[in-house]
């Protein structure tokens with residue numbers, strides 16, 4: 001599957017967004033190492049803090065289905081002329097399972113901007129850091 005096709009799948013997923021509060025619809029398409037695609041959109045809530053981003057919804061769906069290895073994730077919103085970047089919370093969740101995964105991110109003019117999760121979050125939290133300080 002080409003990068004463009006994965007971006008198109010993220011576009012289709014975006015149609016399912018529930019974003020009545022921000023009106024900012026996001027779609028994600030996550031490709032496993034086996035070539036399976038998990039799509040998701042952002043889902044907001046009237047209690048705003050309960051809202052969840054498209055990227056986390058896609059990763060949680062895949063992990064819940066037993067998947068562990070991931071190759072690419074495409075993320076799109078509307079073409080606002082600004083480069084789309086996942087939020088810090090999503091980067092931490094993606095980092096847990098796939099720090100070297102390629103992110104295909106919507107850039108100005110529909111360009112695809114490729115970054116690794118690690119490029120955007122070089123040093124995520126791992127439980128190793130807690131080490132012997134846990135009680």
Ligand code: THU
Pocket residue numbers: 019022024025026041042043044051052053054055085086087090
């Ligand atoms: N959102 C995402 O789904 N992904 C991102 O990368 C950034 C933000 C959602 C969360 C919320 O529903 C809306 O966009 C506005 O923040």
